[in-house]
Amino acid sequence: MTNPSLIAAAGEVGKGFFHERTSESLPCQAKPDEVFCFDWARHHIDRFGTPTLQHIELVVFSVLLGFIVAFALALLAHRRGWLRPPLLAVTGVLYTIPSLAFFFLLLPITGLGRDTAIIVLAAYTLQIIYRNTMLGLANVPDSVKDAARGMGLTERQLLWRVELPLATPEIIAGLRIATVSTVAIATLAVFIGAGGLGTQIYGSGNLTFPTSVIIAGGIGILLAFALDGVLLLAQRLTTPWRRVRPA
Amino acid sequence: MPSEEATERGSSSGASAVRYAGATKRYPGSAKPAVDELTLEVPAGEICVLVGPSGCGKTTAMRMVNRMVEPSGGDILIGERSVRERSPAQLRREIGYVIQQIGLFPHRTIAQNIGAVPQLLGWKKERTAARATELLALVGLDPDLAERYPAQLSGGQQQRVGVARALAADPLVMLMDEPFGAIDPINRERLQNEFLRLQAEIGKTVLFVTHDIDEAIKMGDRIAIMREGGKVAQYATPAELLMDPADEFVEDFVGADRALKRLALMRVADIDLWEAPLAHVGQATAEVRAKLAGAEVPYPLLVDSDRRPLGWLSERDLAGEQVPARPDSPLGPLLDRDDVMRDALADMLQGGAQYAAVADRQGRIHGVLSVEIISEFLVSPKAKTEERAATERPRD
Numbered sequence: 325m326t327n328p329s330l331i332a333a334a335g336e337v338g339k340g341f342f343h344e345r346t347s348e349s350l351p352c353q354a355k356p357d358e359v360f361c362f363d364w365a366r367h368h369i370d371r372f373g374t375p376t377l378q379h380i381e382l383v384v385f386s387v388l389l390g391f392i393v394a395f396a397l398a399l400l401a402h403r404r405g406w407l408r409p410p411l412l413a414v415t416g417v418l419y420t421i422p423s424l425a426f427f428f429l430l431l432p433i434t435g436l437g438r439d440t441a442i443i444v445l446a447a448y449t450l451q452i453i454y455r456n457t458m459l460g461l462a463n464v465p466d467s468v469k470d471a472a473r474g475m476g477l478t479e480r481q482l483l484w485r486v487e488l489p490l491a492t493p494e495i496i497a498g499l500r501i502a503t504v505s506t507v508a509i510a511t512l513a514v515f516i517g518a519g520g521l522g523t524q525i526y527g528s529g530n531l532t533f534p535t536s537v538i539i540a541g542g543i544g545i546l547l548a549f550a551l552d553g554v555l556l557l558a559q560r561l562t563t564p565w566r567r568v569r570p571a
Numbered sequence: 572m573p574s575e576e577a578t579e580r581g582s583s584s585g586a587s588a589v590r591y592a593g594a595t596k597r598y599p600g601s602a603k604p605a606v607d608e609l610t611l612e613v614p615a616g617e618i619c620v621l622v623g624p625s626g627c628g629k630t631t632a633m634r635m636v637n638r639m640v641e642p643s644g645g646d647i648l649i650g651e652r653s654v655r656e657r658s659p660a661q662l663r664r665e666i667g668y669v670i671q672q673i674g675l676f677p678h679r680t681i682a683q684n685i686g687a688v689p690q691l692l693g694w695k696k697e698r699t700a701a702r703a704t705e706l707l708a709l710v711g712l713d714p715d716l717a718e719r720y721p722a723q724l725s726g727g728q729q730q731r732v733g734v735a736r737a738l739a740a741d742p743l744v745m746l747m748d749e750p751f752g753a754i755d756p757i758n759r760e761r762l763q764n765e766f767l768r769l770q771a772e773i774g775k776t777v778l779f780v781t782h783d784i785d786e787a788i789k790m791g792d793r794i795a796i797m798r799e800g801g802k803v804a805q806y807a808t809p810a811e812l813l814m815d816p817a818d819e820f821v822e823d824f825v826g827a828d829r830a831l832k833r834l835a836l837m838r839v840a841d842i843d844l845w846e847a848p849l850a851h852v853g854q855a856t857a858e859v860r861a862k863l864a865g866a867e868v869p870y871p872l873l874v875d876s877d878r879r880p881l882g883w884l885s886e887r888d889l890a891g892e893q894v895p896a897r898p899d900s901p902l903g904p905l906l907d908r909d910d911v912m913r914d915a916l917a918d919m920l921q922g923g924a925q926y927a928a929v930a931d932r933q934g935r936i937h938g939v940l941s942v943e944i945i946s947e948f949l950v951s952p953k954a955k956t957e958e959r960a961a962t963e964r965p966r967d
Contacts, residue, residue, distance in 0.1 A: 471674025474639055474746075475688050475736070476664035489678045565678045565720040 361535045369539075371524070376543055378438075378519040382510045383551065386442045387503050390449030395495075397450070398457035399483070408458070415451040423448070423509055427516040441518035445510055449502035456498025460491025493566060496559040500552050507548040511540075521547075586776040587743040589613040589636060593645030596631050596801070605631045606801035608645060613793070616774040620791035622781055623824070628801030633746050633780050637666045649744055664688055667737030667745035667775070671752045673729050675721040681707070681732055682717040688740040706735035709772075711765060727758040734766065738773070745777045752781070763789060784825055788813070788832055796821050810836050830949045834913040839906055839929055842948060844938030847872040847928065852896045856889045868926055868939050873898045878935040880905060880928040905930055908937055916945055 394415070401407040421429075426444045434440040464487045472486050488495075514522030524540035560567065589612070596606040606628040613619040621629040634640040636647055638659040647654045654662055675684050683690075685706055686699040694702075707714050710731040721729055730750060737745055750766075751759040767790065770777065781787055787794050788809045795806045798820055805817040813829045813836070816822040826832070848862040850871040859871050873881045873894065882898030904918040904927045919927050919942060931937045 465672075465674070467670060467672030467674035468676060469674075470639075470672075471668065471670060471733075472676070472687075474637060474663055474668035474670070474674075476660045476662070476691055477687075478660045481691070486676060486678075563678070565722065568720045568723050570722045 360538055364535050365539060368536075372521075372539060372543060375519060375521050375523050375540070376547070379507070379510055379521045379544070379547065382438070382441055382445060382513055382518060382520050383503060383506045383547070386445030386506050386510070387449055387499065389442060390446035390502060391453055391499060393446065394450045394453035395457060398454050398461070401454075401458065402461050402483070402487075411454065415454050418447045419451040421447075423512050424515060427512075431516070436517040438513075438518045440516050441510070441513035441520075444516075445506050445513070448509060449506060452502045452505075453495075453498045456494045456501075457491065460494030461487055463494060464490045489562075492562050493559060496555055496562075500555045503551045503555060504548045507544055507551065511544065585741050585743065586615040586774055587650035588615045588648075589619075589744055589776055589778065590648040591632070591645070592648060594632070594635055594642050594647050595644035596628070596635060596640055597643045603800055604643075606635065609801065609803065610645075611795055611803060611806055613776055613778065615776050617792040618770060618777040618779055618790055620779045620781060620787040620794045621797060622784060622787040622791075622794055623797035623804075624799065625782060627797040627799050629780050629782075629797050630748055632797070632801065633748060633778050636744065636746055636778060637663045637668060639663075664691055664740060665743055667742040669730075669733050669737045669745065669747040669750045671749040673733040673753075675729055675732060675736070677721055680718050680720060681712075681724070684721065684732060685736045685739050687736060692740055694740075702739055703735075706738055709738070709769065710735045726754055727762060730754060730762060731765075734769075738775075743776065745775045747777060747779045749781055750779070751786070752783075766790070785832070785835075788835060796824055831913070834916060834945070834949075835911060837912040838908070839910045839912060839915050839940060840908040842912065842940070842944060844929055844940055845944065847936060847939045849874050849878070849936065850884055850894045851876070852894055854894045856891060856894060859884070859894060860889060868941070870900075870926070872928060872936065872939070874936055877933075880930065880936050883926075903927060906940060908932070912945070915940060916942075 397411050397415075401411050423444060426447070427440060430440045430443060434443060468486060468490070469482060472482050477485065510520050511522035511525055513520045514526055521540045521544050524536045591609045591611040593608045593610055594606060595604055595608050597604045609632055611619075621632055623629050631640050635642045636649070636654065638654055642654075649666075657665075675681075676687065679687070682700060682703040685703040686694075689699040689702060703717060704714050707717060712728060712731050712735070716724065716728070716732075721732070724732065733750070737747075751762050754762060763786065779787075779790055781790070791809055793806065793808055794812055796804045796812070798804045804824075805812060805821045807815075807817075810833070812821065812825060813833045816825055816829070822829075845867040847868050848859065848866040848871045850859045850862075850873050852873065852875075863869065863871060871884045871889070871894075873884055875881055880902055882902045883900040884894065885899035888895055888899045903924040904915075904922045906915050906918065906927050906929045908929060908931055910918075915927065919925075919940070925943075926939050926941045929937045929940050
């Protein structure tokens with residue numbers, strides 16, 4: 325079954341980056357067995373600036389959007405137990421869609437560019453954030469909830485003052501996994517014309533010239549570590565009671 | 572009727588009577604009610620223990636007071652007001668709540684935990700903080716603990732915080748669900764004693780759930796023994812319960828050793844002691860021998876000039892002309908008039924003593940307690956007839 329619009333879309337997707345690096349003089353290409361060309365890296369490091377910023381933007385907005393949606397779904401499911409299995413199934417199904425296919429599916433609706441990429445990337449974070457939020461809420465000891473209700477906290481106060489603070493470690497753990505994996509998946513955003521580090525990885529000629537791939541990949545790894553570190557710090561700051569020495 | 576006085580006293584000390592008026596809890600899908608038309612009055616300022624085997628509905632009965640379990644029939648009044656008059660959240664803020672698993676908020680400091688209800692009631696920060704400090708002292712905890720987290724405290728300390736938290740907003744009623752059940756025996760005993768001391772000071776109306784009859788006898792001003800199906804088998808003071816169990820169920824539940832348990836309810840001062848033949852240093856032995864003749868205690872007790880007991884004199888001590896300064900036998904256990912009988916007996920058994928001197932608050936000799944007195948008390952005619960009656964009387 326051939327869908328002409330999809331083929332056209334694929335053409336669109338490919339446009340703009342496969343021919344990006346054309347007839348530059350690449351001294352290292354003369355020595356094909358050299359894996360990393362320092363010379364080239366020194367002269368072209370500034371070409372990674374914009375893709376890196378784009379990449380950060382993609383990751384931050386996707387995780388943020390994913391968090392808002394997943395968190396809202398989790399609160400809903402926490403309140404109404406019957407929603408839990410269907411929501412888990414829906415977020416699970418989203419997670420299994422191959423990312424390129426997902427881009428093409430959205431293409432007719434949201435077109436090329438950053439928004440489509442963010443929607444797809446956010447969809448992938450739902451499952452992890454939703455599950456971890458539910459896990460965190462489920463881990464709140466019954467005795468604590470019983471005492472809280474018995475002292476006269478309303479259900480809303482119980483949620484915001486007791487359950488969510490206690491679920492914070494699991495929620496942030498979910499955000500960390502989601503963030504790190506989004507840093508990786510966001511390299512595919514290039515296929516929907518959303519830029520990012522993918523532009524420096526899937527460019528033409530990179531199979532015989534891996535220097536650019538190594539630099540972009542390295543930036544990606546550093547980015548993953550940095551964002552993970554920020555979240556870890558946030559978790560430590562928001563959960564001081566977890567660091568005390570027990571009696 | 573003492574309950575009226577108690578209500579008056581209660582209103583001034585911030586405690587209210589609790590009255591169950593046919594309170595019933597029926598769970599959907601279960602044939603028998605968990606609590607069946609419970610009618611019971613707990614006078615203000617008293618500890619009422621709900622005790623019974625598991626599944627008897629005692630916890631359900633207690634949790635209906637703060638509507639953690641919604642009554643399906645009848646009513647419960649706190650003071651004159653039905654628990655249904657307020658929203659559950661509002662009602663619960665006026666009722667102290669202590670549970671076995673304590674349930675402190677792990678993410679809040681001790682001071683914040685104690686201040687939880689005041690915070691809900693909108694107290695000012697300074698007032699809440701001052702109250703937390705005051706309560707830490709009241710339950711015997713170091714005020715330095717205020718800024719710690721619950722995980723940094725021992726189980727016993729945590730339960731003290733649990734009690735302090737329940738008392739924070741000066742509730743009218745306290746509900747305590749097996750509060751000391753998860754604590755080791757030594758600390759449990761200590762916490763029980765501390766709570767009784769505290770209660771003497773604060774005089775709250777307390778509903779206390781336990782499955783342990785000994786704890787019930789120790790803690791309760793009144794005890795409601797419940798049986799399966801959520802019915803009260805007997806509601807009485809501990810002494811009445813031990814003297815006169817209403818039926819076989821209560822008798823079984825109280826245990827075959829109920830005569831011994833009565834010792835836990837009595838103090839040495841409550842029993843007729845023997846008079847000791849007293850001897851002073853330097854007194855003529857003939858005089859002492861004369862005193863011995865008609866005495867219940869066969870040995871003279873040497874006392875100092877303030878009548879403080881020093882030791883027992885033996886035949887050998889009386890061989891001379893005068894009473895020697897050093898008695899042959901040591902004094903052995905010296906009891907206090909306020910000692911609980913059970914502890915007094917334990918002291919005597921431990922010391923291998925047949926007789927023990929009992930002193931008053933100033934340490935002066937008050938009388939002599941003997942193992943014979945105790946055994947007579949245990950098999951006293953009253954107790955005897957009762958036990959016979961309990962086995963022979965046909966059930967009606």
